[in-house]
Amino acid sequence: MRTSRIALVTVALALSTVEAFALPGIFQHATTMNVSPDIPAAQGKVKFSKTNDGNIAIKLSVKYLADPQKLQPPAAIYAVWVRKDKDSTAQNIGALKVEKNREGTLKSVTPLHSFQLFITAEANGQVQEPTGSQLLWIDYNFD
Numbered sequence: 001m002r003t004s005r006i007a008l009v010t011v012a013l014a015l016s017t018v019e020a021f022a023l024p025g026i027f028q029h030a031t032t033m034n035v036s037p038d039i040p041a042a043q044g045k046v047k048f049s050k051t052n053d054g055n056i057a058i059k060l061s062v063k064y065l066a067d068p069q070k071l072q073p074p075a076a077i078y079a080v081w082v083r084k085d086k087d088s089t090a091q092n093i094g095a096l097k098v099e100k101n102r103e104g105t106l107k108s109v110t111p112l113h114s115f116q117l118f119i120t121a122e123a124n125g126q127v128q129e130p131t132g133s134q135l136l137w138i139d140y141n142f143d
Contacts, residue, residue: 030061033117033136039066044136046117056113056142058082058093060106065098068121075121080106081130082115090118095125113142 033044047059060080068075078096083089091110096119098104116139120132 031138031140033119033138036133036135038133039071039135042066042136044119044138046138046140048140048142050142051109055109055111056115056140058106058108058110058117060096060108060117062096062098062104062119062136064102065096065104066102067098071121075132076123077121077125078104078135079120079122079125079127079130079132080108081118081120082110082112084112084115086116090130092127115140 030045030047033046035042035044041064043063044065045061049057049059051057065078068078078098080093080096081090082093083091093108093110094106096104096106116137118130118134118137120130120134122130122132
């Protein structure tokens, strides 16, 4: 009886490994973003992938992010930005909508293959350059 249980567990593990290799999209790794000490409870994760036309797709998700109006100073929205490097002009790629459960997502695409992705709290969604400090950030380089 004991031998058959061990054999059954061994077969199950072997099959789960085959599934993992056969279905890599399910097991995509999300990269954790750096978090400012101003919002220590916040968490951000990003998945990057190359699109068919050579751009980089960005799938951003956040948790435990406070309503921007409750920040000091208060803000209206969270803006998501990309820039080639710290000396380049940042591009606003969208407003991150945070739901009542303090979670939010944003999907976007950039032609950049090496960039900084960061989130700031801003007074409005039409802002052309970041005015707030970086709350969450990550550097990305597609080789």
